[in-house]
Amino acid sequence: MSEPVLQTKGIEKSFFGVQVLKGIDFEVRRGEIMGLVGENGAGKSTLMKIITGLYTNDGGTILFEGNPVVFPDPSKARDVGISIIHQEFNLFSQLSVAENIFLDRKDYRNRYGIVDWKKMYGDAERILRELGADLDVRTLVRQLSVREQQLVEIAKAVSANAKVLIMDEPSAALPDNEVQKMFHVVRMLKDRGVAIVYISHRMKEIEEICDRVSVLRDGRNEGVVEMSKGKVDDVISMMIGREISDYYPHSRRSFGQVVLRVEGVSGQGLEETSLEIKSGEVVGLYGLAGSGTTDFAEIVMGLSRRSAGKVFYKEAEVKRDSIKAAMSAxxxxxxxxxxxxxxxxxxxxxxxxxxxNLRxxxxxxxxxxxxIYEKVEEHVENLQIKCAGQSQQVLRLSGGNQQKVVLAKWLDRNPGLLILNEPTRGVDVGAKSEIYRMIDKLANEGLGILMISSEVPEVLGVSDRVVVMCRGRVTGEYVNEGIGQDVLLKAASSNAGGEENE
Amino acid sequence: MNKILKRQETLIAIFSLLVFAVFSVCSDNFFTATNIRLLFQQYAVNGICVLGVGIVVILGGIDLSAGSILAISGALGGTLVKMGVPTILSILASVLTGMFLGLVNGTIITKLHVPAIIATIATNYVFRGILVIITGGFWVNNFPKSFTSMVTGRFLGLSNVFWMAMVFLAVLTFVLHYTNFGRKIYAVGTSAETAEKCGINADRIYILGFVICGAMIGYAAMMYAGLYGAISTSGTGASLGTTVLAAALAGGINFNGRGTLIGGTIGMFLITIINNGLIQMRVSEYWINAVTGAIILLALILNAMNAKNAGRDM
Structure with a gap:
């Protein structure tokens, strides 16, 4: 096993007397993808900011290639080969790809101080080609897709001869179907010997791409896990500090009457889809990006056009294309x-x-x-929204608490059917488990719940029944008893059903 | 207490009082009963307009055609008054005209997806052009006494129109803060998309905002006609759109669902005080625009700094 390229020992940091890092040891080796996980506030980003010189540490040392280093600012870190790609890209949308890659480099001027465009374009093309990217380096960044912009960020890091590349939530802004392409590039860098620190909330990705995972909790090391199949549960229990079995509470319950019946509904991105949900039942709707799960929800809700089919709520037909009709039903x-x-x-x-629910x-x-005050107070208590008071701006809440406010907004209408679309996206593990518990509780109270999700573990953890969609059609439906992840994945990628092949 | 002090409204009110005090000291003619009465009267017409435009700005829109709407509504209502139509019906006609033109603006913006700034610059020209063509550019004046006396009258020493502005302010503030519709205006102003997703018809709220704005301007137009005795079809209201917008912004109304009509009202008072004060100080006409602009800029900077601080310590 090679020596770590980057290593920290006993890093400590306090803000205003509150210690947020309590002696963190962290390391990443050449050609390794090291996951860094932890709930919000666990100290991931503070640690990375210390490594790249944005903050100074109160205690501990950083070793780079075996030598202690201190970076006064991020550009110095980059000069020696530590680059970071933030969740929010630092790109100039009105400048070209090549300009963005080399913007702060001085070696692209000729002796008269004029920009050497030929050299700049040539180098940019070479770097992008090596990353397997087919981009015109003269295009303006604003014309690129999010993934392409991310490639430009990666190219920037590579052009600085990055030995360590820190990626903070690299998939957060990407459409689901492009995550694999990003992984491809990350693996390529790994093969070239770059050490990669991969920060993410998404366990699916951590499981797939990381060689090892460091878990932080409350500013301390919780442990390092060598990743292999099935280890992701260990990671999650380390993060939340309790057993994974508590993570997805799932009560046994009996179902009531049918609350939602969808019959042969078609529309944009959806073809003749039928579905039934009973009261007290949690149905997981699983599909990859573009599979039609969101289209299904929006058509049922009247947010997008329904070209055919019928929707019934407790046996009463719901008017098409009207969110008001769906809501008042x-x-x-x-x-x-x-x-x-x-x-x-x-x-x-x-x-x-x-x-x-203003009316x-x-x-x-x-x-x-x-x-209003009394009712909201009730919601804040029931959903355990952590806030300084009702009059706190939602902007200042964490992602999980914001999501609870959205839940409160809809529960305030006393619905009989709740459709949740990716309810735990961008929410930390602690809040996730609270949301799962909430779903279970609401179902016990007799609500019918449709949970749309692209995360298999969550679908399997929460649902009574799982429906899989692919290319606008239902391609599988299972009672959730001992079905494997592979079954769902297969159904989700069955090319518009087996019918055409048979 | 601290909270009240930090509000933009309070800040601009203090700033306005300061400007008021400076003028009182610097000019003998400023702090006199006659001039104070004049000041309230000068404020009144724009003060009604700022309520409508304020709602539009809270919605994230902008109405640069306010001046032309005022001229058209006033010309039409004024003509009716001259023809012997009862005052109340003439005012109603003027208000309806304003509402219709607001409807046109709102519809163009929402249905044709034209940014409000572009749409209302265009309609400003179109409305004005149509008016000049129809009237041949002549003034509408010589209104009957029965009409003008109602408008120029005073109550408790201050212009009737000023009191009307206060009544509208009270009513609209109540609507904005204590009704469904008001909440929806703020919701659409901050995020039309989120509003749509919880069953609020954002386009309709937006258009209604423009219609209310038109109504306020239509009403103000008749007050203008009564107070000043004439509507110049080509000139009246030429700078109204920008003046009122500046007042709204200075008073802390912002394009993303922030601010209150009380703030807009205070902003309008500030601008009126500046204009009146500079004239009383016999500042050369060449300087008036520049100084007015500079003071408004100062108010806006205060606004921006305050917003930044508020954002920081919450």
């Missing part, structure tokens, strides 16, 4: 993009919570603020 929908579709960040918890608080045209 008793369907609630928590959309996948929390910041864009779920919450209004500038408003406070109170206002967000009652937003979908209930109206008396002779005037809002009943006292009634």
């Amino acid at each position: 008793g369907i609630a929908y928590v959309p996948p993009d929390r910041r864009k579709e779920g919450i209004i960040v500038m408003m406070d918890i109170t206002q967000n919570t009652v937003m979908a 209930a608080y109206e008396k002779a045209g005037v809002l009943q603020n006292k009634k």
Whole structure:
């Protein structure tokens, strides 16, 4: 086993008297992909910021290639070969790919101080080609897809001869179907001997790409796991500090009448889909990106056009293409993009919570603020929303608590059917387990729940029944008893069903 | 207490009082009963307009066609008054005209997906052009006494129109903060997409905002006609759109669902005080625009700094 390229020993850091890192040891070797995981606040990003010189540590040492180093700022770290790609890219959208790669480099001027475009374009092309990217280096960055922009970031790091590449939530901004392409590039860098630190919340990815995983909890080392199949459970229990079996609570319960019946519904991205959900039942809807799961939810909810088919809520037909009709029937929908579709960040918890149910608080045209206050207080307590008070801006809440506010907003309508679309995306493991417990509790109370998710473990952990979609059609339906991950994955990638091949 | 002090409204109110004090000291003519009365009267028409435009800005929109809407509504209502139509019906006609033009603006912006700034720059020209063509550019004036006396009258020593502005302010503030519709305006202003996803028809709220704005301007137009005795079809309201917008912004109304109509009102008072004060100080006309601009800029900087601080310590 080779020596670590980068190593930290006993790193300590406090902010305003609060110790956030309590002696962290961390290492990554040449040609290794080292996962770094932990709940929000565990200290991952602080550690990375110390390594790259954005913060200075109060104690401990950083060793690079065996020598102690201190970087006064990130550019010095990059000069020796430690690059970081942040979740939010640092790119200039109005400049070309090549300019972005070499922007802060001085060796692209000729002796008159004029930019040597030929050399710059040539070098940029070579670097991107080596990464297997087919990009015109003259294109403006704003015209690129998110994945291509990420490639430009990687190219920037590679051009600085990165020996260590830190990737902070690299998949967060990517569409699901492009994550594999990103992995391909990451593996290529690994083969070239680059040490990669991979920070992510997504266990699926950690399991797939990392060689080892370092787990942090509350600013301490919780352990390092050599990754192989099945080890991901160990990682999760280390992160949350308890057994994984508690992670997905799943009560035995009996189902009631059918709350939602969808018959042969078609529309944009969806073809003749049928589905039934009973009260008290949690149905997991699994599919890869573009499989039609979100289209299904939006069509049922009346947010996008339904060209054929019928939707029944407790035997009453729901009018098509009207979110109002779906809402007043008793369907609630928590959309996948929390910041864009779920919450209004500038408003406070109170206002967000009652937003979908304003009419209930109206008396002779005037809002009943006292009634609102009491009701929201109830939600904050039931959902355990951690906040400084109802009047706190939602912007200041953590992802998990924001998601609970969105849940509160819909539960306030007392729905009979709750559709959750990727309810745990961008939420840390602690909040995830709370959301799973909430789903279980709501189902026990008789709510029908449709949970759309692209994470297999979560689908299998929470659902009573699993429906798999692919290319706008249902390709599998299973009672959730001992079905394997592979079964779901296979159904999710069955090319528009076996029918055509048979 | 601290919270109140940090509010943009309070800040601009203090700033306005400061400017007011400076003028009172620097000019003998400023702090006199006659001038204070004049000041409230000068404020009144724009003060009604700022309520409408303020709602539009909270919604994330902008209305640069306010001046042309004022001219058209005023010309139409004024003509009706001259023809002997009862005052109340003439005002109603003016208000309806304003509402219709607001509807046009709102519809173009939401249905044709034209940014509000571009749409209302265009309609500003179109509305004005149509008015000049129809009237041949003539003024609408010589209104009957019965009409003008109602508008120029005073109550408790201050212009009737000022009191009307206060009534509208109270009503609209109530609507904005204590009704469904008001909550929806703020919701759409901050995030139309989220609003849509919880069953709020964002386009409709947006259009309604423009319609209310048109109504306010239509009403203000008749007050203008009554106070000043004439509507110049080519000139009246030429700078209204930008003045009122500046007032709204200075008062802390922002394009993303932030601010209150009380703030916009205070902002409008500030601008009125500056204009009036500079004239009383006999500042050369060449300087008035520059100084007004500079003071508004100062208010905006205060606004921006305050917003930044507020963002930091929450």
